[in-house]
Amino acid sequence: MPLLEVKDIHTYYGHIHALKGVSLTVEEGEIVTLIGANGAGKSTTLRTISGMNKPRKGEVVYQGNPIHKLPADKIVGLGIGHVPEGRRIFPRMTVEENLEMGGFLIRDPKVLQERKEQAFTLFPRLAERRNQKGGTLSGGEQQMLAIGRALMQDPKLLLMDEPSMGLAPVLVDFIFEIIQKLNQQGKTILLVEQNARLALQIAHRGYVLQTGQLTMSGPAKELAARPEIQEAYLGGH
Amino acid sequence: MTVADLFAILPQTLLEGLLLGFVYAMVALGYTMVYGVLGLINFAHSEVFMIGAVIGLEVFRFWGNPESPVIANPFLLLLVALIFAAVGSGIMAVLVERFAYRPLRKRGSKNILVPMITAIGVSFLLQDLTRIYAALRHNEFNMQYRTYDALNQTFELPFQTIIQVKGIIIIVVSILMLIGLTYLVNRTKLGKAIRAVSQDMQTASLMGINPDVIISRTFLIGGSLGGVAGVLFGLLYTNVTPYSGVLPGLKAFTSAVLGGIGNIPGAMVGGLILGQLETLSGTYLPFLTNGNFGTEYKDVFAFLTLVLLLLFRPQGIFGQNVSEKV
Numbered sequence: 001m002p003l004l005e006v007k008d009i010h011t012y013y014g015h016i017h018a019l020k021g022v023s024l025t026v027e028e029g030e031i032v033t034l035i036g037a038n039g040a041g042k043s044t045t046l047r048t049i050s051g052m053n054k055p056r057k058g059e060v061v062y063q064g065n066p067i068h069k070l071p072a073d074k075i076v077g078l079g080i081g082h083v084p085e086g087r088r089i090f091p092r093m094t095v096e097e098n099l100e101m102g103g104f105l106i107r108d109p110k111v112l113q114e115r116k117e118q119a120f121t122l123f124p125r126l127a128e129r130r131n132q133k134g135g136t137l138s139g140g141e142q143q144m145l146a147i148g149r150a151l152m153q154d155p156k157l158l159l160m161d162e163p164s165m166g167l168a169p170v171l172v173d174f175i176f177e178i179i180q181k182l183n184q185q186g187k188t189i190l191l192v193e194q195n196a197r198l199a200l201q202i203a204h205r206g207y208v209l210q211t212g213q214l215t216m217s218g219p220a221k222e223l224a225a226r227p228e229i230q231e232a233y234l235g236g237h
Numbered sequence: 238m239t240v241a242d243l244f245a246i247l248p249q250t251l252l253e254g255l256l257l258g259f260v261y262a263m264v265a266l267g268y269t270m271v272y273g274v275l276g277l278i279n280f281a282h283s284e285v286f287m288i289g290a291v292i293g294l295e296v297f298r299f300w301g302n303p304e305s306p307v308i309a310n311p312f313l314l315l316l317v318a319l320i321f322a323a324v325g326s327g328i329m330a331v332l333v334e335r336f337a338y339r340p341l342r343k344r345g346s347k348n349i350l351v352p353m354i355t356a357i358g359v360s361f362l363l364q365d366l367t368r369i370y371a372a373l374r375h376n377e378f379n380m381q382y383r384t385y386d387a388l389n390q391t392f393e394l395p396f397q398t399i400i401q402v403k404g405i406i407i408i409v410v411s412i413l414m415l416i417g418l419t420y421l422v423n424r425t426k427l428g429k430a431i432r433a434v435s436q437d438m439q440t441a442s443l444m445g446i447n448p449d450v451i452i453s454r455t456f457l458i459g460g461s462l463g464g465v466a467g468v469l470f471g472l473l474y475t476n477v478t479p480y481s482g483v484l485p486g487l488k489a490f491t492s493a494v495l496g497g498i499g500n501i502p503g504a505m506v507g508g509l510i511l512g513q514l515e516t517l518s519g520t521y522l523p524f525l526t527n528g529n530f531g532t533e534y535k536d537v538f539a540f541l542t543l544v545l546l547l548l549f550r551p552q553g554i555f556g557q558n559v560s561e562k563v
Binding site: 050105149 | 426429430432433436437439440441442443444445446447448
């Protein structure tokens, strides 16, 4: 049984048919990447999984249970963390408070404290800025905070939406190393990226999304080798 | 009046402005917190405040009947009135949200005018329900707070200033409530969740926060503060009608805007400033204009000052006008 199974979902924004029957699976322990151009529906796919958008048709099945009818605040409790597009840090809350919000469902203050420390160990930069307001952080620091925040509830599945967006190359490398490290520690990751080259390098499998529909899928290495992918997403040779 | 006389009455005027300002501040918090989480001006909040005043009044009538008082001690009676008003007004605010605003929100209308007009409608509805209640129960809707010598007793302060016991109570209760709210918002889990929902409701739900619960709690807290303020207001002015909420509500809303709507310390400071503006103009206008403008122009003057302030700082004193990094 796959950890996550998305079955033929159709999601709309008003009258705009954003996802036209997307189906994908994520096995436990994998890094799966979803690549595609701007507006292809990558973020919408993640948002439909985490419950921010509701599919009009189709199913999202997590650990064998349908979750597409649950509200977002229930889905996170099942072990699905979401690092949203644009990071969406709470701008007028401190770094520490942002992390605490990530751990909102944790009842035991000891566990909360432990998880905060884990986040600070993973991103020492955040520890230095623990009392700084989220809105005053640099883009890279905000991305670290967004990842640290999503990890607070120790999710099994991490949905990551464009973690490299707007970051300097050295930071992009750092974030991708973190993603691999998290995966080695047992996190399953569904990664949406515009930087298809990097994403396909670290992912096990990939899906290509085009105007709301999947056009290709397969092991990441095979996808990266395909001429049409190289042409369209890897800048050609 | 000489200049020296004008200065002599200044401390007393400032003190009275302070009392009024605390009442406005507590009501302003209800507007600003609801605006923070929903982006909605809850016009019904003025009636939640008025209902608090009525609940307090009824507690005094029921249990403070001079012939056979259930609670003879006026201080204890006041405490009970404050608690009942806080609970009653809090529940009232929650009900308004649950049955008027939430259904609209669930329909997903993007038009902010719809909830605003609903809020005005609820405001009228609550006024009329209170009017019917007052008419049935008291045969008139002009209701009077009981007065107690113990509460009206006066003390002399320096600078020829006089304060009544109830004035001291208003100050103490207000300060306690404001400190309590500040603690709640900054230090407790609920308070942090309220701030998170105010800043980004969708992302808050990704954290496992149920926005509906938090919105409801926000109405509860704002309503309770409004209810307490209602009793203090009734104590101060003794007269309560179903329309008693309208003008103070408008002024409290203005205080919230003055402080920067959505900003909690801003609402407190805004309320205190408006209280001072109102009493200062009420006291000094007649003297400064040789009686051409009487005390009845105090609101005009207070609001005129506000218009000027907001011309120079449209986002309010504490309002954020900076674009946030995303």
